[in-house]
Amino acid sequence: MGRQAAVVVGVVMVLLGALWTAQGLGYVGGSAMSGSSTWAIIGPAVAGLGIGLIVAVLQRRR
Template identity: 50%
Template sequence: MNLFMIILGAVLAVAGAIWTLQGMGVLPGSVMSGVTMWAVIGPIVALGGLALLWVGLARRRRSR
């Protein structure tokens, strides 16, 4: 379960960062490019992913 949380957290953090950059227009070439909604949703998803990653790593460290 801890490994799943770590992997999911990392994927969500990366996806959120990409969505943020696309929403801000930094990464062009997507339907999401320049759409403010993705510039708002992206950081929320990225922070959620980082929190999940942190909890997964803390649990893994505690269980050793």
């Protein structure tokens, strides 16, 4: 996977993680995920993995 693609995947993971966290905490309604503590746990984990991917890709030397 190219560097740019990996960064895009990482950004998408961070955004999805943030959305899932907000839904799990009940800040975003209209979904079966809203108010579910499971998504309040999965969201930050996915966002953290996305940040880790971005950091790893950007620190890797060519």
